[in-house]
Amino acid sequence: MIEENRHQKILIAEDLSKSFGGLKAVEHVSFSIERYGVTSIIGPNGAGKSTFFNLVNGALRVDSGRVVFKDEEITALTPSDRLRRGMARSFQITNLFFDLTVLSNLQLACQFIEDRKRLFQHISNSQRAHARAYELLESFGLQEKRDTLAGELSHGEQRRLEIAVTMASKPDLLLLDEPTQGMSHGDTNDTSELIMSLSKETTVLLIEHDVELVMGLSKHVMVMSQGMKLAEGTPSEIRGNHDVQVAYFGESQ
Numbered sequence: 582m583i584e585e586n587r588h589q590k591i592l593i594a595e596d597l598s599k600s601f602g603g604l605k606a607v608e609h610v611s612f613s614i615e616r617y618g619v620t621s622i623i624g625p626n627g628a629g630k631s632t633f634f635n636l637v638n639g640a641l642r643v644d645s646g647r648v649v650f651k652d653e654e655i656t657a658l659t660p661s662d663r664l665r666r667g668m669a670r671s672f673q674i675t676n677l678f679f680d681l682t683v684l685s686n687l688q689l690a691c692q693f694i695e696d697r698k699r700l701f702q703h704i705s706n707s708q709r710a711h712a713r714a715y716e717l718l719e720s721f722g723l724q725e726k727r728d729t730l731a732g733e734l735s736h737g738e739q740r741r742l743e744i745a746v747t748m749a750s751k752p753d754l755l756l757l758d759e760p761t762q763g764m765s766h767g768d769t770n771d772t773s774e775l776i777m778s779l780s781k782e783t784t785v786l787l788i789e790h791d792v793e794l795v796m797g798l799s800k801h802v803m804v805m806s807q808g809m810k811l812a813e814g815t816p817s818e819i820r821g822n823h824d825v826q827v828a829y830f831g832e833s834q
Contacts, residue, residue: 591616591754591784597636597646606632608808609646614754614801619780621787621795624805625828630788631758633805637786638670638756639663651753664693667753671743671760679732683723683742686731687714690749713749721745721775737768741775748779755779756786761794773798796820804828 592614599607607629614620622630635641637648639660647656655663660670678686691710718724721741726734731742740760747755757776761769773794776785780798789795795802796816803813806828812819819825 589616590614591651592637592786593649594633594637595647595649597633597648598644599632599636599641600644605808607636610805610808610810611646612803612810612813614784614786616753616784617780617782618800619776619785619787619798620801620803621789621799622803622805623789623792623795624811627807628805629808630805632808634670634756634758634786634788638668664750664752667750668756669747669750669752669754670756671747671758677731677739677743677746680730682728682730683734684714684718684727686742686746687717687749690714690746691717693750717745717748735768737764737771740764740768740772744772744775744779748783752783754784754786758788759790760787761789761791769794 590613594610594612597607597610598605610629610633612633622633624630632641636643636646639655639658639662643656647654649655650663650666650668653666655666655668658666678689681689688710691713693710718727721744723738723742723745726738726742731739734742744755744757744760747757760776761772764772769791776787777798779785787795787798796819799816801813802816802819804811804819804822804825811828812822812825814822
């Protein structure tokens, strides 16, 4: 079934625009994502990447254009409504409950998969959430940190936990906002392997400052500059694009 769906479009963004006062942060950008694998957005600071990302996930309302997810127009839906439909995101700044254990963070996130009438029951009675939390502990290699407070984890471990929290709802599309920011080289390599593994079971949309990581992970890349789409294509096509080299990579390339 995965192979049959692999070339289907899971997300289509059509002619998205967003301005803040006189600043055109995103201007008439169209973009689509095929199911599974990693699709990335790169560009210099101020290129409009995060704004476009937030238009896709609903954190910002579009001025014009539309967003289609799994053949349903979701342009007017809130982030929580998009989550219920299978779109989940992480944040550039770690978004965890630092005074709770790793397991408790996961259990709270996994409450989402319980029936709505059972959402407000005590967490100890949430059997589906409990089972899913332990699945995530294992798949993300966090078993030994189960009882550790999230605030006591290393930066790399916190980012890993945050991605695990984001995967609690088993999303069809996972949006990751600079997941390796501030990481050591070793943690970055571990996170790269994790993202590649996740992309086999879900579709990943990635904003990332580490160009080499993007080129190694992605099947498709969009480059933004000054709020507009500058280019898109395979990593090799992007590397060979003269406009991209001038606007993003600079003279070193």
